[in-house]
Each structure stands twice: as structure tokens, then as C-alpha cells.
Amino acid sequence: xKKSDLISALSEKESLRGKEASEIVNxxxxxxxxxxxxxxxxxxxxxGSFTVREYPPYLGKxxxxxxxxxxxxxxxxxxKVGKELKEMVNGGKKGQS
Amino acid sequence: xxxIDIIQDVYEKLGFSKKDSARIVESVFDIIKDNLTSGEKIxxxxxxxxxxxxxxxxxxxxxxxxxxxxxxxxRVLTFKSSQVFRKxxxx
Numbered sequence: 001x002k003k004s005d006l007i008s009a010l011s012e013k014e015s016l017r018g019k020e021a022s023e024i025v026n027x028x029x030x031x032x033x034x035x036x037x038x039x040x041x042x043x044x045x046x047x048g049s050f051t052v053r054e055y056p057p058y059l060g061k062x063x064x065x066x067x068x069x070x071x072x073x074x075x076x077x078x079x080k081v082g083k084e085l086k087e088m089v090n091g092g093k094k095g096q097s
Numbered sequence: 098x099x100x101i102d103i104i105q106d107v108y109e110k111l112g113f114s115k116k117d118s119a120r121i122v123e124s125v126f127d128i129i130k131d132n133l134t135s136g137e138k139i140x141x142x143x144x145x146x147x148x149x150x151x152x153x154x155x156x157x158x159x160x161x162x163x164x165x166x167x168x169x170x171x172r173v174l175t176f177k178s179s180q181v182f183r184k185x186x187x188x
């Protein structure tokens with residue numbers, strides 16, 4: 001499912017005009033990116049949470065040549081799946097760990 | 098940021114009632130959840146992909162006690178952020 005499919009599914013489900021549905025989807029997703037850019041944490045109950053994690057620099061290896069390369073510090077978005085969705089995806093079962 | 102902030106945004110910027118805004122935002126997440134539950138991936142360009150992965154059963158360890166335990170096969174949801182988004186975060 002791409003963004004355009006999400007928009008049509010939303011417009012169908014909520015009887016919205018295509019433009020309205022696309023404005024809503026863009027507002028939700030744009031809100032996500034903006035919040036994370038501000039290093040803000042996002043928490044959607046039943047879905048999951050997004051945080052920005054900072055990774056320190058390390059000495060990596062080029063997997064093809066084996067050459068050492070410096071990998072600088074970086075920030076990556078991290079998604080932690082929420083409990084409800086985690087169980088839904090796993091067929092409603094609680095995965096034992 | 099929580100769902101309430103998103104609902105507020107939809108209410109203020111798009112002119113839906115509070116009640117409609119809440120229901121519609123809920124629907125957005127419901128659609129995404131339903132799709133992932135049926136095993137379909139969600140690809141949002143400029144943001145990232147949500148993919149359901151099948152994990153085989155394996156033997157693990159309880160990190161606290163060191164006891165070996167069986168970990169059953171399962172489906173897990175993973176998120177991979179898009180390159181565009183990662184670049185924006187690091188700029």
C-alpha cells in the first residue's frame with residue numbers, strides 16, 4: 001500500500017473528497033516528519049512510537065573491499081511497534097519472548 | 098506528539114469538527130493497521146516503509162539467567178526509514 005492507496009481507502013471509508021483525504025494524510029505524515037525533525041517523540045496509542053536515536057561514530061568496513069572506513073555519528077528515526085499492533089500482526093497471539 | 102495533537106491539527110487547519118477530526122484520524126491509523134495485519138507492507142515515500150517480517154523459531158537465551166529458551170516463529174513489524182527522511186534528520 002502506497003500513500004495514494006491510503007488516501008483512496010480513507011476517502012472511501014469516511015466519504016471524503018479525494019482532496020480532503022489527501023490533505024488529512026499529508027497533515028498526519030507531515031506532522032510526523034516535522035515532530036521528528038524537532039527531535040520530538042511521537043506516541044500513537046495502539047500503533048507505536050517514533051523516536052530519534054543518535055548513533056556514535058564508529059570504524060566500519062567496506063564489505064566489498066574490507067577497507068576500513070570512518071562512519072560518522074548519525075541520527076536515525078526509530079519505530080517501536082505498540083503492543084496492540086504487535087499482537088495483531090502476529091495473528092492476535094502474544095509472542096513469547 | 099500524540100494522537101490528540103494530530104486531531105487538533107486536522108481540526109484547526111482543515112475545518113472539520115472536533116468529533117469528525119477525531120474519527121477521521123482514528124480511521125487513518127485503522128486503515129494502516131488493518132493492512133499490516135493482513136501482511137501487506139505500507140510504503141510512504143519520503144518517510145519510510147512498514148514491513149511485516151516472518152521470523153523462524155529459534156533458540157534464545159534469557160539474558161538475565163542465561164537459561165536457554167525456545168522462541169516460537171512469529172511475525173514482526175519493522176520500519177525502515179527512507180533515505181530522504183534520514184538525510185533531512187542529519188542535515
